[in-house]
Amino acid sequence: MVDIIQRCIVCGEDRTVGIAICEQFICQPCEQEMVKTDVLDEKYPFFIRQMKQIWLKKDA
Numbered sequence: 001m002v003d004i005i006q007r008c009i010v011c012g013e014d015r016t017v018g019i020a021i022c023e024q025f026i027c028q029p030c031e032q033e034m035v036k037t038d039v040l041d042e043k044y045p046f047f048i049r050q051m052k053q054i055w056l057k058k059d060a
């Protein structure tokens with residue numbers, strides 16, 4: 001793997017480990033946080049809002 005620093009769209013931090021969805025980067029800590037976050041968790045709407053940015057950028 002090549003260490004490429006990318007900005008996480010969820011936390012805004014520059015990181016090298018994470019996943020890319022539709023050319024948008026989500027760091028590993030955020031990805032794992034999202035996976036374990038329950039729909040009823042207060043953080044969930046935040047993740048959804050951040051994720052929506054991906055779709056908005058994709059359509060642009």
Ligand SMILES: [Zn+2]
Nearest residue numbers: 008011027030
């Ligand atoms: Zn992040």
